[in-house]
Amino acid sequence: MHDVASGEILETLRELHAHRVLIQSPEGLRKEAEEIAKFLEESGIEVILHGGVNYGACDPADREAKLLGCDALIHLGHSYMRLNLEVPTIFVPAFAQVEVIPALEKNLDEIRKLGKRIALVTTAQHIHQLEIAKEFLEGKGFEVIIGNGDSRVSWPGQVLGCNFSSAKVDAEGVLFIGAGYFHPLGVALAVRKPTLAINPYSGDAFWMEEEAERLVRKRWAQIAKAMNAKSFGVIVSTKKGQLRLSEARKIINLLRESGREAELMAMDHINYPALEGFSFDAYVVVACPRVPIDDYENWRKPVLTPREVEILLGLREDYEFDEIPGTERKNDEPIGIALHGGGR
Template structure:
């Protein structure tokens, strides 16, 4: 379960004079969304729950909320991201109710293999315990670095599936606290340093280097598979936090300069099944970088990232993960539960 500050949400909605809201949530927080909707309706606010799949703070349903006649959107489970939004949006991080220190203590011998100077990162769900984790590690002789990251993240030490800027510090290795392989694999692929993932729920510790190497080998295979491709579909997403139109246009221009046929395609949900009718030899995804990396087996034709296109064209020979970057942060202050209205 997760902590959802319902009283604070209600207070902010009343400040907005909101009478109808849309609640958007990832899969793991559907039950919390339902409880929140009940709470809001008990307090006089009509609540609608979005049934669509949500991929992160990069994918707010503010347009859908406006169409539904809502006065505000509650984006549950993710931290604030600076986007051009159509209605006031409350980003509500949901913090996990699990103590991360016991799992760290259980795996202290494995953590020592990272070296003395380590970078510490986690996801939104555990960010509220990062300082406790740092204090415990420093008490065990480690020098712990928590990177500030760029404007795409809300807190120092936070990583997203598309942005690992907080892990790019001068450390011997990286300790990731959280569940699953999704985030720590991206960390390992990006920083190219020993990366250990400690799961605070199970207590397991997994080295991610081998998983990262396996994925990178598969990416080189995708590049090789596209070596004879002449016709490229360059895909940009219309999701607000994934829209990289200038980069997509650059890819089209670059491919054409190298004698390739290239067309720009815009999609909301990027998936191969919707592309079956097109006559392309390969695709370039200039949206969420995890689509080509994690979902390539669902694509019948080669699917590349912008960096992989540059490798294909002979402009680079070293593999780099395709992050979506922000600008350098100017403050250490966490944004927490925050309100972002329309940008004009």
């Protein structure tokens, strides 16, 4: 279960004089979206539930909201991301209702293997307990660093699947709090330091070094498969938070300068079956880094990230995880626009 600030949503919608809204949610928060819809409808607001797939704050349904005549979009489950949006958009984080301290207490011996000075990171679902975790660990003798990150993240200590800037601090190792492998795996690849992931739901702890090495080996295999490719489709995403047109043009120029053919392509939902009719020998995805990494087994032809193309062309030797960077955050810059709290 998650805490969702229904009362704050209603108050914000009234300030916007919104009469019709679209609610967008990831699959894991569909029930919460329904509950918010019923609550808002009881207050006289017309609600449309967005049923499409949602990939994160980088993928707001503001265009659809405008097309449907909505006065606002409620983007549920993700933190604020600075984007040029077509309708007022309320980013509503959904905080997990699970305590993190018991899992930390259980795994203190493993945490101590990181060293005394550790970086602490998590996802939006657990960000509300990061300071509590910091105080607990400092009480056990650790020096805990929570990095600010760049402008792409909303809170200090937050990591995204495409941005690990808050983990890049002066520390001996990194402690990630949350479920799943992808975020701590990205952290391990981005910082190249010991990374321990603790799951607050199960209480389990996982070291990420072996997983990171296994992933890198698979990515080197993809690079090797693309070595003899003569033509590349370089794909950009039309999702607002993933559009990296200048980076795609840079990759196209590098490929052409090396004597290879390259064409720019644009897609919303990037997947291999939709590309079957093209004759390219390989593809480069200049969008969410998870697409070529999570789904590569579903691609019949090699699929690379921009950094992997640089390795292919001999411009880079060491493997580097692809990230979408923000700008450097100023000390007086607001952390983000998001609702906090829960209940009605």
